[in-house]
Amino acid sequence: MVSGSSNAPGNGITGGYSGEDLGIRIVIATLAGITWYNAIELIALVFVTFSQYRGLYFWSLLVSSSVGLIPYSLGFLLKFFNLTTETWLSVTFITVGWYCMVTGQSVVLYSRLHLVLPNPRILRRVLAMIIINVIILHFPTTVLTYGSNLASNNQQTGYINGYNVMEKIQMTGFCIQEFVLSALYIWETTRMLRLDPDKGKRKIMYQLVAINLIIIAMDIGLLVVEYMDYYIMETMIKGVVYSVKLKLEFAVLGKLVFLVHVRSHIWKQESVSGPPSEFPDFIDATRVTSDMTHAAPTIRQRSHPWMDSGDVDIAMFEHTGLPRESGTGHSEISHALSGDTQTNIPPCSERDFTESPQRLPALHIKDSGCAG
Numbered sequence: 001m002v003s004g005s006s007n008a009p010g011n012g013i014t015g016g017y018s019g020e021d022l023g024i025r026i027v028i029a030t031l032a033g034i035t036w037y038n039a040i041e042l043i044a045l046v047f048v049t050f051s052q053y054r055g056l057y058f059w060s061l062l063v064s065s066s067v068g069l070i071p072y073s074l075g076f077l078l079k080f081f082n083l084t085t086e087t088w089l090s091v092t093f094i095t096v097g098w099y100c101m102v103t104g105q106s107v108v109l110y111s112r113l114h115l116v117l118p119n120p121r122i123l124r125r126v127l128a129m130i131i132i133n134v135i136i137l138h139f140p141t142t143v144l145t146y147g148s149n150l151a152s153n154n155q156q157t158g159y160i161n162g163y164n165v166m167e168k169i170q171m172t173g174f175c176i177q178e179f180v181l182s183a184l185y186i187w188e189t190t191r192m193l194r195l196d197p198d199k200g201k202r203k204i205m206y207q208l209v210a211i212n213l214i215i216i217a218m219d220i221g222l223l224v225v226e227y228m229d230y231y232i233m234e235t236m237i238k239g240v241v242y243s244v245k246l247k248l249e250f251a252v253l254g255k256l257v258f259l260v261h262v263r264s265h266i267w268k269q270e271s272v273s274g275p276p277s278e279f280p281d282f283i284d285a286t287r288v289t290s291d292m293t294h295a296a297p298t299i300r301q302r303s304h305p306w307m308d309s310g311d312v313d314i315a316m317f318e319h320t321g322l323p324r325e326s327g328t329g330h331s332e333i334s335h336a337l338s339g340d341t342q343t344n345i346p347p348c349s350e351r352d353f354t355e356s357p358q359r360l361p362a363l364h365i366k367d368s369g370c371a372g
Contacts, residue, residue: 013148013149013160013163013231014148014149014156014160015079015082015149016079016081016082017080017081017232024232027233027236028076028080028081028232028236029077031073031236031237031240032073032074032077032236032239034240034243035069035070035072035073035236035239035243036070036073038069038243038244038246038247039065039066039068039069039070039243040070041247042065042243042246042247042250043062043066046058046061046062046065046250049254055111056107056110056111057108057111057112057253060104060107060108060111061108061246061250063100063104064101064104064107064108064242064246065243065246067096067097067104068097068098068100068101068102068104068105068242069097069101069239069242069243069246070097071093071094071096071097071100072094072097072098072101072239073097073236073239074093074097075090075091075092075093075094075095075097076090076094076235076236076239078093079091079094080232087149087150088146088150091145091146091149091150094145095142095145095146098138099134099138101239101242102138102174102242103130103133103134105242105245105246105249106130106174106178106181107130108246108249108250108253109178109181109182109185109249110123110126110130110181112253112257113126113181113184113185115256115257115260116184116188116189116192116208116256117184117188122184126180126181126184129177129180133173133174133177136173137169137173137174138170140166141163141166141170144159144162144163145163147159147162147163148160148163167226167231168226168227171222171223172223175219175220175222175223178215178216178219179216182212182213182215182216183212185208185209185212186209186212186213189205189208189209190209192205193205201259204252204255204258204259207255208252211248211249211251211252214245214248215245215249218241218244218245219241221241222234222237222241225237
């Protein structure tokens with residue numbers, strides 16, 4: 001498996017594919033093409049969807065797709081098809097792409113985890129797990145990768161043997177990392193499902209659970225291919241799997257932000273509106289902007305101190321296509337949710353006082369500046 005002379009499909013660690021099987025060559029090229037297609041489509045969607053290029057979610061998506069998926073597949077094409085004599089070039093493309101693709105996908109999940117799990121202690125531990133895995137899984141594998149491909153012949157065997165062991169360790173470690181992230185989403189989303197009967201929200205939550213289950217299933221399948229020692233197939237399938245996972249996460253995590261944002265607006269609306277009140281016949285109830293039968297309630301706002309407000313604003317308004325007011329950064333929907341707090345009262349000279357009292361804009365005469 002480790003040498004470059006075998007015709008087995010698992011060959012390829014230290015060189016290109018040396019077999020003559022046209023089917024395997026077609027599969028390698030096809031898998032690379034699928035990865036590039038998904039990556040380019042995702043890059044286009046990111047730039048079309050976001051009008052402000054900032055936030056951890058935006059950058060993790062962009063980096064993992066552009067600097068991750070594309071160089072990763074390009075490096076393996078150069079390597080397996082022997083398209084370059086500069087081995088270090090293909091290995092560098094593979095290594096840089098692998099870093100951004102694998103850890104970048106975990107950062108994408110982490111960047112939205114606070115929406116379902118506003119617990120700073122757990123969030124800090126998740127971030128620490130991602131950073132530690134970069135150090136103990138990425139760095140040693142990188143050393144062994146360069147050693148296996150660039151070391152002299154008498155030293156290469158030791159690097160190859162070490163790589164064979166480390167490859168399985170890092171694959172298992174990163175799969176466990178993604179299992180933890182997906183399990184947190186599934187656990188917290190399931191808990192939210194029990195508390196919220198709204199069918200529209202439940203649909204988004206079901207999608208979130210389903211996508212995380214799909215992520216777990218794809219990681220398990222990738223791990224099985226790795227332990228079967230099909231190195232070439234595992235490396236090429238990995239690019240496709242991560243491109244699909246990123247597109248699925250992009251599709252549902254934007255809806256998750258919309259869900260949290262709308263739920264917060266609805267909660268604030270209900271906190272100030274209260275039950276409908278009965279008014280005398282001479283009062284136009286459509287003109288009343290507050291509850292006249294009770295003292296004004298104290299408005300509490302649910303805050304999310306760990307939430308990137310800029311990220312929420314971007315994902316809320318750009319993902320849904322809602323218009324944004326120039327200069328303020330707020331959407332017109334926020335005014336609609338907060339109630340019609342302004343009324344257009346015509347001047348005294350234009351009012352018809354011959355109308356019945358029911359049609360007069362009651363409760364606003366004091367503010368209109370009219371005498372008598």
